Amino acid sequence: NIKIKIDNIEVIVPEGTTILEAAKKVNINIPHLCYHPDQAIKANCRLCVVDVSGSRKLTAACSSFVYEGMEVHTNTKKVRDMQKGILELILANHDQDCLKCLRNGNCELQALCQRFNISKTNLVDTVDALPLDDTNPSLIRDSAKCVKCNRCVDACQKVQEVHVLTHSHRSVHYNITPAYEMPLEQTFCVFCGQCAAVCPVGAIVEKDDTAKVWDAIYDPKKHVIVQVAPAVRVALGDAFNLPKGTIVTGKMVAALRRLGFDKIFDTNFTADLTIMEEGNELIQRLTKGGTLPMITSCSPGWINFIEGRYDHLLAHLSSCKSPQQMFGALSKSYYPEMAGMDPKNVYTVSIMPCTAKKYEAQRPEMMTNGVAEVDAVLTTRELARMIQSAGIDFVALEEDQFDNPFGIGTGAGAIFGATGGVMEAALRTAYEVITGKGLPSLNFTEVRGLSGIKESIVLIDDMELKVAVAHGLGNAKILLKQIEKGESPYAFIEIMACPGGCIGGGGQPIKSTRDVKEKRIEAIYKIDEDLPLRKSHKNPDILKLYDNYLGEPLGHKSHQLLHTHYHS
């Protein structure tokens, strides 16, 4: 361990700790923009400069490691003047129309300017921006707001290995952009939104669809129903300053009712339905032959990735639509039929942790009876803004419950929201369906947690089923390369585009750092543990749905409504 002094406070930290991290230990928050706790050191914004005794120059705290006896001063006049100067330069190159920005109130640059009492820059406005990129359904890039911190580039290149965002030009013309400054739509962007999740300002944000949803709610001819994804309920509370990982299911349903939705349903229900279809598809491929390993298909960022980069492996994908789209299909078929409504009057909204879900809902394959299955997708952040804009005191709300017939989700549906959850849910069902016996333990702990790739061998009667889970597209690539070489030892693979699974989705409240993800994952498994039903094939409403409408898993009607195809 190493002993240093920061602002005359003694700190003892392990060797290899940076000054910035050491300062955090004693609650000194050194200003920074490019630093992100889950990313590699970049040291390009230089805002974190500090004065180290004995050094003639100021030192970047994010990239300098502590040494025995070091004395650091974070708050001298020289340091503050330098930090203020850097901030003013950044601000001079930044669109300052904060009222129009989705990150207003949750912007790291805004917070730093407030901290340094900078209300208006005296420097000449040097914003020299590329046109706003709003050509795709998921994300908006506004280079007039970019602070060139490179966090998005890191997320796109090092974590997701998608390599769309990169640098262009030099010096004052330096920019962050896709190659040749192309709009995202024309690139291999998968719309996962991991760039937006780490952006400190409003340079990359979700496409805001809240106005569309308000219009539908106010339209007396529309019957507006909403489904909520498994991972939203463990993250929405962040937007209302609740402790990270607070489970807010009941309050969330109450808030949706107050917003004016006619019915509030649970995507966990169609997550259970996905398991019925996908589990049976796996059993069919295992017993009757079919492409193995079979890979899950519910994460649209992942689907965009395989379609764009690994289209020769498309046969490995399960043909199941995602739970969002299974819900959408039922909402325009079974639901209006049951309620005696014209499907055209049903307006279906999804609340998702994911920006790619906006893209998924607009795919031409996702139409039922000639109408879009899902009419609008809002991210968790957009839902939070709707609740705030309606003046609802979220924390004070009494808990409410989902409506029927899509209101019951089992624990297996709930855990879809965390990496490994789809695999665990599928194994709970596949084991019992194949063996006809009850599982000795429902918890497949080997596929849980934040390791990049997890694997497990499950014994089903005398069959050894080898399975793997990857989250984050960089990790997915490793498993795909094995398949390409014919060396994959697995029968079934779960892939989720976002690190941590949906709890770390690109549309979740900012920030989703590793410690926050851990809390959300804990909350997801708590929901599962506390539910009386924890296996999809035991969901009574799913069984009713098959009896009354679908027939059997993989049957004709299921194929029509719940399965899809992929293309390059």
Ligand code: HC1
């Ligand atoms: Fe997900 Fe899924 S788990 S993809 O992460 O399969 O977005 O939460 O809704 O569709 O259920 C997201 C979450 C979500 C789907 C389900």
